[in-house]
Amino acid sequence: MMPNESRYADECNSQPEARSPERPDKMEEACGIFGVYAPEEDVAKLTYFGLYALQHRGQESAGIATFAGEAIHHYKNMGLVSQVFNEEILSKLPGEIAVGHTRYSTTGSSLKVNAQPAVVETRLGSLALAHNGNLVNTKELREELTRRNCSFLTTTDSEMIAIAIGNEVDQGKDWLEAALTAFQLCQGAYSLVVGTPVGLMGVRDPHGIRPLVVGLLPSTSTRPARYVLASETCGLDIIGAEYLRSVEPGELVWITEEGMASFHWAEKPQPKMCVFEMIYFARPDSVVHDESLYSYRMRIGERLAEESHTDADIVIAVPDSGVPAAIGYAKKSGIPYGEGLIKNRYVGRTFIQPTQAMRESGIRMKLNPLRDVLAGKRVILVDDSIVRGTTSKKIVKALRDAGATEVHMKISSPPVTHPCFYGLDTDTQDQLIAATKSIEEIAQQIGVDSLTYLSWQGMLETTGEDINHFCSACFTGDYPITIPENVKRAKLILEQAKV
Numbered sequence: 336m337m338p339n340e341s342r343y344a345d346e347c348n349s350q351p352e353a354r355s356p357e358r359p360d361k362m363e364e365a366c367g368i369f370g371v372y373a374p375e376e377d378v379a380k381l382t383y384f385g386l387y388a389l390q391h392r393g394q395e396s397a398g399i400a401t402f403a404g405e406a407i408h409h410y411k412n413m414g415l416v417s418q419v420f421n422e423e424i425l426s427k428l429p430g431e432i433a434v435g436h437t438r439y440s441t442t443g444s445s446l447k448v449n450a451q452p453a454v455v456e457t458r459l460g461s462l463a464l465a466h467n468g469n470l471v472n473t474k475e476l477r478e479e480l481t482r483r484n485c486s487f488l489t490t491t492d493s494e495m496i497a498i499a500i501g502n503e504v505d506q507g508k509d510w511l512e513a514a515l516t517a518f519q520l521c522q523g524a525y526s527l528v529v530g531t532p533v534g535l536m537g538v539r540d541p542h543g544i545r546p547l548v549v550g551l552l553p554s555t556s557t558r559p560a561r562y563v564l565a566s567e568t569c570g571l572d573i574i575g576a577e578y579l580r581s582v583e584p585g586e587l588v589w590i591t592e593e594g595m596a597s598f599h600w601a602e603k604p605q606p607k608m609c610v611f612e613m614i615y616f617a618r619p620d621s622v623v624h625d626e627s628l629y630s631y632r633m634r635i636g637e638r639l640a641e642e643s644h645t646d647a648d649i650v651i652a653v654p655d656s657g658v659p660a661a662i663g664y665a666k667k668s669g670i671p672y673g674e675g676l677i678k679n680r681y682v683g684r685t686f687i688q689p690t691q692a693m694r695e696s697g698i699r700m701k702l703n704p705l706r707d708v709l710a711g712k713r714v715i716l717v718d719d720s721i722v723r724g725t726t727s728k729k730i731v732k733a734l735r736d737a738g739a740t741e742v743h744m745k746i747s748s749p750p751v752t753h754p755c756f757y758g759l760d761t762d763t764q765d766q767l768i769a770a771t772k773s774i775e776e777i778a779q780q781i782g783v784d785s786l787t788y789l790s791w792q793g794m795l796e797t798t799g800e801d802i803n804h805f806c807s808a809c810f811t812g813d814y815p816i817t818i819p820e821n822v823k824r825a826k827l828i829l830e831q832a833k834v
Contacts, residue, residue: 366392366393366436366437366438366439366451366465366466366467366566367386367389367390367391367392367393367436367437367467367565367566367567367570368389368434368435368436368465368466368467368526368527368528368547368564368565368566369382369385369386369389369433369434369435369436369465369528369563369564369565369566369570370382370432370433370434370435370465370528370529370530370535370537370563370564370565371385371432371433371535371552371561371562371563371564372431372432372534372535372561372562372563372590372591373431373552373561373563374431374558374561374592375557375558375561376552376561377425378401378428378430378431378432378433379399379401379425379426379428379429379430379433380425381433381563381574382399382401382433382434382435383399383416383420383425383435384573384574385435385563385565385570385571385573385574386399386416386435386436386437386570387416387417387573388565388567388569388570388572388573388618389437389565389566389567389569389570390415390416390437391616391618392437392439392467392566392567392616393437393438393439394415394437394439395413395414395438395439395450396411396412396413396414396419396437396438396447396449396450396451397411397412397414397415397416397419397420397435397436397437397438397450398410398411398412398419398435398436398438398450398451398452398465399411399420399425399428399433399434399435399436399452400428400433400434400435400452400454400463400530401428401429401430401432401433401434401530402430402431402432402433402461402463402530402531402532403429403430403431404431404532405460405532406430407454407460407461407463407532408427408428408429408430409428409452409454409463410424410427410428411436411447411450411451411452412447412450413447413450416437432530432531432532432534432535433530434452434463434464434465434528434529434530434535435452435465435528436450436451436452436465436466438450438451448488448489449489449490449491451464451465451466451491451493452464452465452530453465453466453489453491453493453494453496453497454497455494455497455498455500455501456501457501457504457505458504458505459504459509459510459531459532460531460532461531461532462497462500462501462504462510462529462530462531463497463529463530464493464494464496464497464500464527464528464529464530465493465527465528465529466491466492466493466496466525466526466527467525467526467527467545467546467547467566467758468523468524468525468526468540468544468545468757468758469492469523469524469525469756469757469758469759470492470495470496470521470522470523470524470525471522471523471756471757471816471817471818471819471822472521472522472523472819473492473495474819474821474822475819476492476495476499476520476521477495479520480495480498480499480502483502485498485502492523496517496521496525496527497529499517499520499521500513500514500517500529501513502517503516503517510531510533510534510536511587511589511598514529514536514538514587515587515598515600518538518540518587518600521540522816522817523540523756523757523816524540524542524544524545524609524757524758524816525538525539525540525545526538526539526540526543526544526545526546526547526566526582527539527547528547528564533591534589534590534591535562535564535589535590535591536587536588536589536590537549537564537582537587537588537590538582538586538587538588539582539583539584539585539586540584540585540601541584541585541601541603541604541605542584542604542605542606542607542608542806542815542816543581543582543583543584543585543604543606543607543608544607544608544609544757544758544806544815544816545566545609545612545757545758546566546567546581546608546612546617546623547564547565547566547581547582548564548565548566548567548568548570548571548578548579548580548581548582548622549562549563549564549579549580549581549582549588549595550562550563550564550565550568550571550576550577550578550579551563551576551577551579552574552575552576553575553577559594562579562588562590562594562595563576564582564588564590566617567617567618567621568620568621568622569618569620569621572620578622583599583604584601584604584605584606584607585599585600585601585604586598586599586600586601586604587600605815606804607804607805607806607815608623608804608805608806609755609757609758609759609805609806610794610795610798610805610806610807611720611748611755611759611809613628613631613632613798613805614632614635614719614720614747614748614794615656615719615720615748616759619632619659624798624799624800628659629659631797631798632659632660632663632719632747633659633660633662633663633666634663634797635660635663635747635748635789635793635794635797636659636660636661636662636663636664636665636666636667636717636747637663637664637666637667638663638789638793638794638796638797639660639663639664639717639745639746639747639787639789639793640663640664640666640667640668641667641793642787642789642790642793643745643787644668645715645743645745645785645787646713647670647712647713647714647715647741647743648670648671648712648713648714649670649671649672649673649675649708649709649712649713649714649715650664650665650668650670650671650672650673650714650715650717651672651673651674651675651676651708651709651714651715651716651717652676652716652717652718653676653702653716653717653718653719653730654674654676654677654678654702655678656718656719657717657718657719657747660717660719660745660747661715661717664715664717664745668715670715673708674705674708675704675705675708675709675714675716675734675737676702676703676704676705676730676733676734677702677703677704677705678701678702679700679701679702679703699733702730702733703733704733704734704736704737705737706737706738709734709737709738709739710737710738710739711738711740712738712739712740713739713740713741713743714734714739714741714742714743715743715744715745716730716731716734716742716743716744716745716783717744717745717746717747718744718745718746718747719746719747719748720746720747720748720751721746721750721751721768721769721777721781722751722767722768723766723767723768724768724777724780724781727744727781728780728781728782731744731781731782731783732782735782741784742782742783742784743783743784743785743786743787744778744781744783744785744786744787745787746786746787746788746789747789747794748788748789748794748810749788749789749790749791749794749807749810750769750774750777750788750810751767751769751770751809751810752764752767752769752770752809752810752811752812753767753770753808753809753810753811753812754767754809755808755809756808756814756816756818756822756823757806757808757816759809768780774786774787774788791807791810791811794807794810795807
């Protein structure tokens with residue numbers, strides 16, 4: 336079995352994407368995935384808009400594959416969704432089924448050849464797979480597939496999952512049986528959308544670490560209701576689909592002309608959704624546990640105010656991710672909320688690097704302080720997390736330069752002390768500031784008058800759900816899926832971390 340090369344494979348020999356000399360001081364997401372079964376609709380255009388709404392989950396590359404009967408059409412390239420696709424390209428992607436992906440690389444370099452969906456040829460036709468997450472047994476899986484004489488086009492774990500399914504199909508299984516058998520070879524975090532000539536799959540690993548939801552395009556007089564899969568509900572909203580439910584941990588949904596069937600394939604699923612999806616990654620208008628994440632983020636701001644009151648004149652946020660928590664903090668504390676930092680929303684990702692003098696002057700390209708709001712004020716600054724502390728230090732300096740007399744930083748999550756192995760691009764442990772420094776030392780390094788983090792209990796109790804149903808390993812080091820030693824050594828380089 337050979338992976339199917341795109342009709343645009345001649346463009347795949349691109350060089351690695353240029354990286355900023357200073358990476359964003361945030362955990363970065365792996366990707367967003369989308370799928371639709373709608374024979375009466377322009378599925379490529381629906382997928383384009385679904386990916387557009389999921390752009391925050393990955394900005395390196397984007398791709399769409401469509402199925403028109405037995406024929407597959409696909410296109411992928413480096414860049415934002417709006418840069419990769421146009422009307423002409425979308426018009427060349429006909430079909431009844433579509434799979435889409437927007438990527439931030441965690442396994443495999445940032446090259447066009449590693450962009451998704453991963454497409455593989457089998458005896459039953461092509462399959463296209465979009466993956467959000469990260470396998471922890473990539474080395475072992477590749478060795479097993481190599482033993483089976485499988486060939487690889489890319490360096491991604493996502494392609495390995497697609498090849499594993501295809502290999503099982505080539506051994507005589509149907510699509511469902513092949514997929515369920517292949518998942519037994521995979522360990523780690525994976526939410527998947529898989530397109531085939533006859534149907535669309537949505538899958539979550541037994542812990543459900545990464546999200547995946549199902550929606551319905553409304554029925555009309557000429558067609559029944561059709562199903563949509565997306566990483567978040569905001570991907571449904573943009574195309575007018577109604578949120579139905581989440582795909583459950585260890586569940587496979589199979590969508591065909593007959594409707595949607597459900598298969599619970601994991602023997603003992605143990606829900607462990609990434610709590611950082613709640614705090615930062617997912618869009619605030621996305622629905623999780625039957626409420627918008629904006630509501631949850633406001634509540635953790637309120638809890639932060641309960642746990643740490645500080646006298647001040649104004650509460651401001653690091654936009655945009657710190658805004659709901661800052662509003663919640665202001666509401667609970669009684670301190671007025673205001674805008675102290677204005678975000679340039681058109682920065683995007685640029686290949687043009689600022690000069691060294693510009694870098695040293697701070698972060699004015701993305702955030703600019705309001706002097707007349709801040710001058711002479713004792714400021715509470717709310718953000719969702721501190722990873723390395725480099726950006727926080729520049730923001731604090733900018734606030735002081737604008738005339739703030741005191742800066743008290745409040746973080747609406749606990750200290751990040753451990754790297755993620757389940758689909759987030761995090762530094763090695765020695766680069767995580769809270770793994771090597773006390774809270775007092777961090778405060779001194781970033782230049783604030785005081786620094787307070789939300790407690791681990793406060794973060795989880797505020798969800799209103801069973802606190803055991805979340806993965807919070809980046810705060811505790813308690814990994815729900817065993818990490819092989821060779822993988823662990825790559826990031827967990829400290830013998831003992833402050834937790």
